[in-house]
Amino acid sequence: MYKLSQNKAPIYEALEEYKDRRVVSFDVPGHKxxxxxxxxxxxLGKRCLDVDVNSMKPLDYLCHPVSIIKEAEQLMAxxxxxxxxxxxxxxxxxxxxxxxxxxxxxxxxxxxxxxVHRSSINALIICGAIPVYVDPGTNKQLGIPLGMDIEDxxxxxxxxxxxxxxxxxxxxxxxxxxxxxxxVKIAHEANMKVLVDEAHGTHLYxxxxxxxNAMEAGADMAAVSIHKTGGSLTQSSVLLLGxxxxxxxxxxxxxxxxxxxxxxxLLSSLDLSRKNLALNGKKIFDKVKKLAAYxxxxxxxxxxxYAFGSELIDKKAFYDFDITKLxxxxxxxxxxxxxVYDILRDxxxxxxxxxxxxxxxxxxxxGDNILDLxxxxxxxxxxxxxxxxNPAGMLDNEYIKPVVYCTPQEAFYxxxxxxxxxxxxxxxxxxFVMCYPPGIPILAPGELVTKDAVDYIIYAxxxxxxxxxxxxxxxxxxxxxx
Amino acid sequence: MELWYTEEQTQNVxxxxxxxxxxxxxxxxxxxxxxxxxxxxxxxxxxxxxxMLTEKDEFIYHEMIVHVPMAVNPNIKKVLVIGAGDGxxxxxxxxxxxxxxxxxxxxxxxxxxxxxxxxxQTACGLDDSRVHLYIDDGLKFIRxxxxxxxxxxxxxxxxxxxxxxxxTREFYGNCYKALKDDGIIVNQQESPYYNxxxxxxxxxxxxxxxxxxxxxxxxxxxxxxxxxxxLFGFASKKYHPLRDLNPDNWNSLNIETKYYNTNLHKGCxxxxxxxxxxxxxxxxxxx
Numbered sequence: 001m002y003k004l005s006q007n008k009a010p011i012y013e014a015l016e017e018y019k020d021r022r023v024v025s026f027d028v029p030g031h032k033x034x035x036x037x038x039x040x041x042x043x044l045g046k047r048c049l050d051v052d053v054n055s056m057k058p059l060d061y062l063c064h065p066v067s068i069i070k071e072a073e074q075l076m077a078x079x080x081x082x083x084x085x086x087x088x089x090x091x092x093x094x095x096x097x098x099x100x101x102x103x104x105x106x107x108x109x110x111x112x113x114x115x116v117h118r119s120s121i122n123a124l125i126i127c128g129a130i131p132v133y134v135d136p137g138t139n140k141q142l143g144i145p146l147g148m149d150i151e152d153x154x155x156x157x158x159x160x161x162x163x164x165x166x167x168x169x170x171x172x173x174x175x176x177x178x179x180x181x182x183x184v185k186i187a188h189e190a191n192m193k194v195l196v197d198e199a200h201g202t203h204l205y206x207x208x209x210x211x212x213n214a215m216e217a218g219a220d221m222a223a224v225s226i227h228k229t230g231g232s233l234t235q236s237s238v239l240l241l242g243x244x245x246x247x248x249x250x251x252x253x254x255x256x257x258x259x260x261x262x263x264x265x266l267l268s269s270l271d272l273s274r275k276n277l278a279l280n281g282k283k284i285f286d287k288v289k290k291l292a293a294y295x296x297x298x299x300x301x302x303x304x305x306y307a308f309g310s311e312l313i314d315k316k317a318f319y320d321f322d323i324t325k326l327x328x329x330x331x332x333x334x335x336x337x338x339x340v341y342d343i344l345r346d347x348x349x350x351x352x353x354x355x356x357x358x359x360x361x362x363x364x365x366x367g368d369n370i371l372d373l374x375x376x377x378x379x380x381x382x383x384x385x386x387x388x389x390n391p392a393g394m395l396d397n398e399y400i401k402p403v404v405y406c407t408p409q410e411a412f413y414x415x416x417x418x419x420x421x422x423x424x425x426x427x428x429x430x431x432f433v434m435c436y437p438p439g440i441p442i443l444a445p446g447e448l449v450t451k452d453a454v455d456y457i458i459y460a461x462x463x464x465x466x467x468x469x470x471x472x473x474x475x476x477x478x479x480x481x482x
Numbered sequence: 483m484e485l486w487y488t489e490e491q492t493q494n495v496x497x498x499x500x501x502x503x504x505x506x507x508x509x510x511x512x513x514x515x516x517x518x519x520x521x522x523x524x525x526x527x528x529x530x531x532x533x534m535l536t537e538k539d540e541f542i543y544h545e546m547i548v549h550v551p552m553a554v555n556p557n558i559k560k561v562l563v564i565g566a567g568d569g570x571x572x573x574x575x576x577x578x579x580x581x582x583x584x585x586x587x588x589x590x591x592x593x594x595x596x597x598x599x600x601x602x603q604t605a606c607g608l609d610d611s612r613v614h615l616y617i618d619d620g621l622k623f624i625r626x627x628x629x630x631x632x633x634x635x636x637x638x639x640x641x642x643x644x645x646x647x648x649x650t651r652e653f654y655g656n657c658y659k660a661l662k663d664d665g666i667i668v669n670q671q672e673s674p675y676y677n678x679x680x681x682x683x684x685x686x687x688x689x690x691x692x693x694x695x696x697x698x699x700x701x702x703x704x705x706x707x708x709x710x711x712x713l714f715g716f717a718s719k720k721y722h723p724l725r726d727l728n729p730d731n732w733n734s735l736n737i738e739t740k741y742y743n744t745n746l747h748k749g750c751x752x753x754x755x756x757x758x759x760x761x762x763x764x765x766x767x768x769x
Contacts, residue, residue: 236565301626348651371647374622379652381625 137317206281222266334389573607
C-alpha cells in the first residue's frame with residue numbers, strides 16, 4: 001500500500017553512520033558530544049548527546065533539504081498519503097502558522113471555528129489576515145464546543161466569497177470531528193483552500209475504523225502532531241501538503257520563522273516514529289481503541305462520570321467521533337474537570353492531559369497499558385466516593401460568542417492600556433486570554449470584552465485553571481485598545 | 483558445571499544461592515517467571531528476578547500474614563486475598579474451620595499454573611473447597627466491591643511491575659470500601675533496611691494511615707528477602723492488633739505453627755527505633 005519502503009529511516013541511519021566515523025568536531029554545538037557538559041550528559045545519556053549535532057553535508061539541511069532529510073520527508077509524505085511533507089521542529093504551532101501564512105495575506109479573510117488553538121490566531125497577528133468565526137456548536141449537556149455544522153460552514157462561505165481558506169480541527173481536543181469531506185468539496189467549489197489542524201489526529205492516518213483524515217478527505221494542508229499520539233519527541237511535528245500546494249513556496253514561509261539549527265534529536269524521532277507507525281500503526285491503534293473502549297465502559301459504570309463516545313454523533317456539528325479519545329464529563333459529581341485533574345495528580349500521582357470547567361481528557365496512545373488504565377479507573381471510583389458534591393451552582397462551559405471589532409493584528413499592535421479585568425467590559429481586547437491546556441482562546445485580540453467572557457475568566461480562575469495569554473501573568477488586568 | 487542464582491537485591495548488594503537445576507522458565511503477559519531447585523532452600527519461585535518464596539522459608543511469610551489478623555478477630559468469615567497465586571496464604575487461611583469463603587485474586591494465571599505443577603507445598607492451598615480463584619487485576623476486582631469482607635490480605639510483589647497498583651492510594655481506598663465496619667487489611671509492606679524498599683514501605687504506611695483509624699506495622703525475618711528484615715502492615719477500622727488479641731482463644735484452636743505464636747504476636751509489633759522513625763516521618767530520608 002505504500003509506494004516507498006517504509007522500513008527505511010534515512011536520518012536515523014545517517015546519524016548512526018556519522019557516529020561510527022568518530023568525526024572530530026570543531027563545529028557547533030559547543031558541548032562536543034557532551035564532553036563539555038558532564039552533568040547534562042549523565043542526565044540525558046551519552047547516546048543522546050552524541051547525535052545532538054549541527055546540520056552538515058552528510059546530514060543535510062532542514063531549511064534546504066537535498067539528501068537524507070528530503071528522503072525522510074518523502075517517506076513521511078508516502079506514509080501519510082500526502083503529496084509533500086515537511087518535518088517540523090518548532091512544534092505543531094509552527095505547522096499551523098505555516099498553513100495560515102501560506103494561503104492568506106494581510107487583509108484577506110480566513111474562515112475558522114472559534115475553538116481553534118491559539119496558534120491559528122497567532123498566525124493572524126503575524127500576517128494580518130481577518131478571521132471569520134463560525135460557531136462550532138456546543139453540546140449543552142457536556143458544555144463542550146463541537147466541530148461546526150456543515151450548514152454553518154456553507155453559510156460562512158456564501159457570505160464571504162472572498163475568503164481564502166477554511167480551517168478545520170480534525171478532531172477537536174475532545175475527539176469531535178467535522179464533515180471534512182463535504183467542507184473540502186464546498187470550499188474547493190468556492191475556490192478556497194482547506195487547512196486542517198490535526199494536532200490530535202496522527203492516528204487517523206494509521207488506525208482502522210477511525211474518522212477520515214485530512215489527506216484522504218482531499219484537504220490542501222494538514223498540521224499533524226506526531227509527538228502527541230504517534231510517539232515522537234515533544235515539539236516535533238509534520239506539515240502535510242495536498243496536490244494543490246506549491247512545496248517551494250510553503251518552504252519559504254516555513255523558513256521565515258523556523259530555526260536554521262533543526263534538532264537532529266527531533267528529526268530522528270520523527271523518522272523512527274514514522275517507520276513504526278507505517279509498519280505497526282494498525283496494530284498499535286487497535287490496542288489504543290480497545291483500551292479507550294474498555295475505559296469508557298468501566299468509567300460509565302461508576303455513575304456520575306460520563307465518558308462520552310460515538311452515541312453523541314448527530315451528523316451535524318458532532319459529525320463523527322474519534323473513539324481513541326477518553327473525554328470524561330465530571331460536572332454531575334459536583335466537581336469541575338480541573339478539580340478532578342488536580343486531585344488525580346496531587347493525591348493519586350496520575351497526570352492526565354487536561355481538565356477544564358466540566359471535563360477531563362486522558363490521553364491514550366502508543367505507550368499505554370491496561371494496568372495503568374486500571375489505576376485511572378479505580379481512582380475515579382475513589383474520587384466519586386470521597387469528593388463528590390452537589391453540582392448545583394456550577395457553571396456550564398458555554399460557547400462564548402466572540403464579537404470581532406478589528407483584526408487580531410490591528411488590536412495586538414494598537415495603543416493599549418492595562419485595565420482591571422472588570423473595568424475592561426465593553427472595551428476591545430488587545431491580547432489573548434485562555435486556559436492552558438487546552439489553549440483555546442476565551443478572548444482573542446480584536447474582540448470585545450463581553451460579560452460572559454469576564455464571568456468565565458473569573459470562574460475558571462476560582463476553580464484553579466491555568467490562565468495564560470495576557471501580559472499580566474495573574475490575568476487581573478487586561479490590555480485593551482485605547 | 484556450577485549453577486548459581488544471583489539476585490541483585492539493590493544496585494550494590496547481591497544474594498546468591500547454589501542451584502542444582504532450573505525447573506521452569508517462561509515469560510507471561512505480566513512478568514518473567516522462574517522456578518529453581520536448590521540444595522539449601524528447596525524449590526524457589528522467582529518473579530522478574532526477585533525471589534517470592536522458597537520451600538524452606540515460606541512458612542514464615544505465610545504464617546505471619548495470616549495468623550496475626552486471625553488471632554485478633556477469630557470471627558473472620560469472608561476473606562479476600564490479593565496476589566498470592568502460589569497458594570501459600572490460602573493454605574494457612576484454610577486451616578481455620580470458621581472461615582466460610584476465601585476469594586483469591588491473582589493477575590497472572592501462569593503463576594498459578596506453574597506453582598500448581600512445581601510447588602505443590604503452597605499450591606495445595608488453592609484446592610480447598612472454600613477457595614474461589616479469580617484471574618484478575620486486584621485493583622480492578624476490588625473497586626466494584628462494597629462492605630463485603632472481614633479481612634483483606636494483600637500478598638503482593640514489589641511495587642514495580644504488575645504489583646504497582648497494589649501500593650496506590652486508589653487501591654487502599656477501595657479496600658477500605660470493600661471491608662465491613664470491623665474489617666482488617668494486612669499487607670506485604672516491603673523492608674525498612676535498604677532505601678529502595680523503605681521508600682515504598684513509608685509511602686504505603688502514609689496512604690493507609692489516611693484511610694484507617696488503626697494502622698500498625700509488624701516485622702518478620704525472612705532469610706531470602708533483601709536484608710532479611712521484612713514488614714507487614716496491619717490496618718483496621720475497629721480492631722487493635724495488641725489490645726484486641728485474645729491469646730487463649732487462638733491457642734485453644736490448636737493450630738500447629740512453625741513460626742507464629744501469641745507471644746511472638748505481641749513482640750513483632752515492637753519495632754526498632756530507626757523503623758519507628760521512618761514510619762513517623764512518612765517522608766523518604768536520604769540513605
